[in-house]
Amino acid sequence: MARDAVIPFLDLGAIHGGMRSEILAAMERVLDSGRFILGEEVTAFEQEFARYTGTTYCLGVANGLDALELALRAAAIGPGDEVIVPGNTFIATWLAVSRVGAQVVPVEPLLDTYNIDPDAVGAAISRRTRAVIAVHLYGQPADMRGLRSVIAGRPILLIEDAAQAHGARLSGERVGGIGDVAAWSFYPGKNLGALGDGGAVTTNDGRIAEAVRRLRNYGSTEKYVHPSRGFNSRLDELQAAVLRVKLRHLDSWNAHRCEVAGLYLRLLATSPVALPTTPEWAAPVWHLFVIRTPSREVVMARLHDAGIQTQVHYPIPPHLQGAYAMESFGPLPLTESIHREVLSLPIGPSLLLADAERVAAVVREATAT
Numbered sequence: 001m002a003r004d005a006v007i008p009f010l011d012l013g014a015i016h017g018g019m020r021s022e023i024l025a026a027m028e029r030v031l032d033s034g035r036f037i038l039g040e041e042v043t044a045f046e047q048e049f050a051r052y053t054g055t056t057y058c059l060g061v062a063n064g065l066d067a068l069e070l071a072l073r074a075a076a077i078g079p080g081d082e083v084i085v086p087g088n089t090f091i092a093t094w095l096a097v098s099r100v101g102a103q104v105v106p107v108e109p110l111l112d113t114y115n116i117d118p119d120a121v122g123a124a125i126s127r128r129t130r131a132v133i134a135v136h137l138y139g140q141p142a143d144m145r146g147l148r149s150v151i152a153g154r155p156i157l158l159i160e161d162a163a164q165a166h167g168a169r170l171s172g173e174r175v176g177g178i179g180d181v182a183a184w185s186f187y188p189g190k191n192l193g194a195l196g197d198g199g200a201v202t203t204n205d206g207r208i209a210e211a212v213r214r215l216r217n218y219g220s221t222e223k224y225v226h227p228s229r230g231f232n233s234r235l236d237e238l239q240a241a242v243l244r245v246k247l248r249h250l251d252s253w254n255a256h257r258c259e260v261a262g263l264y265l266r267l268l269a270t271s272p273v274a275l276p277t278t279p280e281w282a283a284p285v286w287h288l289f290v291i292r293t294p295s296r297e298v299v300m301a302r303l304h305d306a307g308i309q310t311q312v313h314y315p316i317p318p319h320l321q322g323a324y325a326m327e328s329f330g331p332l333p334l335t336e337s338i339h340r341e342v343l344s345l346p347i348g349p350s351l352l353l354a355d356a357e358r359v360a361a362v363v364r365e366a367t368a369t
Contacts, residue, residue, distance in 0.1 A: 007308045007358065009309040009346050009348075010189055019246070019249065027238055030237045036236060038234055038237075042060050042237060044240070045235070045244050046200070049200060049243075049247065053176035053202050054177050055177040059212045059213055060198070060200050061199045061212070061216050061233045061235055064184060064185025065099075066231070067184055068092065068133070069096040070233065071201050071203075071208070072100045072102065073215055074209075075157050077130045078100050081102040081130040082103045082126060082128040082129045083133060084125070086106065086133070086137070087329075087334075088108075088317065089135045090314060090318075091318045091321060097133070104329075106318070107120035108333075109335065113142075113276075113278075114137050114338060115136070115140060116142055116143075119146075121150050122150040125151070125156070129156055130156065131157040132157070133159045133160075134158065134179065136161065136175050137164060138276070138289075139168055139191065139284045139285040139287030139288065140165070140168065141168050141175050141284065143279070160183070161182075163185035163190065165191075165284075167192075167251060170281060177204055181201060181202070181203040182201065182202045184200040185199050186198035191250065191254060191257070192247060192250050194242055194243055195239065198235050198240075214230060215231055216234055217232075218232060219231075249349075253348075254285040254286075256351075257347055257349065260289070260347050260348075260351055261286040261289050263360070264360055267364070268291070268360055271367050273293045274293065288313055288344045290342050290343065290345075292338065292342050293341055293343065294340075294341055296343050298366060299363060300312075300343060302365065303363070306362045308358070309346060310344060312342060312343060317339045319332055345359055345363070346359055
């Protein structure tokens with residue numbers, strides 16, 4: 001098959017090619033400044049991303065996992081505490097809890113959205129519960145109102161893992177400021193991605209913001225003065241400069257993702273695959289377009305033979321990973337079923353609608369009875 005017939009899962013080269021001069025100019029600006037750590041670019045990006053998310057504070061950090069961990073540490077969550085997390089998520093959500101010494105308490109998702117089930121959260125709350133992490137999985141907002149209702153009147157922090165949801169909205173409000181604190185990843189493949197690792201914490205809570213600001217920089221806000229033990233987790237100037245360029249394109253990129261998703265939903269409506277469901281209050285940004293089918297391996301093979309790249313997000317749930325083999329969480333049958341059947345189709349700012357039509361056609365052929 002000719003190379004030009006391949007439909008990539010996500011073509012970062014095409015995305016960056018359209019803004020090459022903007023990115024190079026931003027990088028040259030950093031080079032000329034001679035300032036590479038916590039300088040003007042990071043400050044400017046933090047201000048711009050805070051405005052974008054409608055939050056008061058944004059703190060740039062090294063990556064999304066650090067963002068989650070620092071959010072937990074800023075709230076003094078640690079050994080002896082429990083944190084409720086989705087069973088159906090990328091392992092980073094769990095690792096952040098483990099890294100602060102707290103106990104992971106996984107709960108099942110809602111099958112229609114794959115996001116955490118507020119009722120399951122309510123059943124899992126104990127006197128040791130200090131936080132709930134809601135992952136806006138695949139770019140679709142979790143039911144934050146339902147979660148708020150469940151934890152109302154309790155001293156429980158509501159954390160947004162927004163690593164896949166840059167620009168998503170819930171009842172018109174952008175995610176990132178709906179919970180008490182939010183963690184972001186700028187991994188290159190995200191809707192807003194850097195040219196390497198990067199992350200951020202957003203919040204409207206000044207105490208949490210100040211704690212993260214201190215923790216990310218060796219426990220210091222004044223050079224060589226360290227009132228607490230911290231970490232080296234800082235968004236660097238080059239990545240911040242690139243993110244400032246890409247933030248200006250984010251809404252148009254998300255709009256195209258929505259157009260592709262709408263096309264998939266229409267063209268696959270009569271196929272036997274399970275399609276994503278969006279609540280009326282949610283405006284997803286389609287970081288991933290995920291179908292579900294018990295014939296996943298067959299469909300993947302047919303798409304591969306047609307020159308169409310796919311991925312599985314995720315093949316093994318966290319509770320079945322070796323990293324958690326020494327812990328007993330009990331069965332999570334719904335989570336396990338989802339992970340056996342999900343398949344992510346190509347989607348992104350550079351995917352042609354004609355190529356999306358071709359993807360849908362192959363899926364229909366592969367699942368025809």
